[in-house]
Amino acid sequence: MAGTDGRTEKAGAAASDAELARRLDRLSRELDTEKREREVARPPQSKDGSGYAQATKMASEFIAGVLVGAALGWGLDRVAGTSPWGLIGFLLLGFCAGVFNVVRASGRMTAGNADRTGGDRGSL
């Protein structure tokens, strides 16, 4: 009686071992897919928690856009002799690019439009 009991116990233990292994395997597989999905879905987390860093980032993005526009327009005017139209046009474009930069930089930081920021990540 005791022997059979021990055997069933052992068999039960073996079964539960197998069961446990199976469950572990399934769990790790599920975790893997979950992790992969999350990696795909998750936009890159910007961890620069300090508002100061964000402020300087935004300001310099905007200024850089305007500066590059003005410099390109001025250079074009000098080369092509179209003064002042190149400067005017490229300065306006530069303002657009600056605003664009800032919107993109801020879009990345707000959690609300995660799908959008996932799309154009890295285009800051």
Add this chain to the structure above:
Amino acid sequence: MEPTAAADKVDPIHQFGINPIFDLGTIGGVPIAYTNSALFMTIAVLLISALLIFGTSSRAIVPGRIQALAEISYEFVANMLRESAGKEGMKFFPFVFSIFMFVLFLNVVGLFPYFFTVTSHIVITAALAVTVILTVVIYGFYRNGLKFLGLFVPQGVPGYLLPLVVAIEVLSFLSRPISLSVRLFANMLAGHITLKVFASFIIMLSAFGFVGWLGAIIPFAMTVALTALEVLVAFLQAYVFAILTCMYLNDAIHPSH
């Protein structure tokens, strides 16, 4: 006690002067010298090398202080790169790590009194930013060919708007090295000037006897607070520079918009 105005005046820009330490001759008529800027770059590189060489020499499983610092700096940059540029970006790890550590050490070393802040010169930051952007452009074309230009063509834009949007995208791309270099340079320059100006208020006020001494407490408190802020800024700007480098590298690896 009547200090003259000239002796009283503290020149907040003076600290950014470049002084040659010894000459190395001329190249094309331009004098080349080992300057104080070069000296502090050397110091920063030596400090970084020392940190990493001593930090990794013991190879303890339970790291000591220096080893922990070296490991933390590795993991910090590695995680940052992996998060923003994916696993493929890890081939740029040496590049990003060098840039991060170099900028961080230059910023932090510059905080010590009488030390020179190399990153407060736009020549240095612009050279770093141009290196980053050239790496992105060259690697982007090498890896993706002409598909790299798809970076400038966002999807889902109606055809009649495309020329305008592409022009703006190109401008926005061209503005990257500018914003990258100007941000670092302006932060360091402005921070150090502010610090110097507030510190000079203490000296000016102390010329007015006891009342001046009392009044000098306020700029003194400001100087202490600003020093703390500058430590934060030194780290943050190195971090921002490095993370933007990672994001731009991500563009080179995955140029799809």
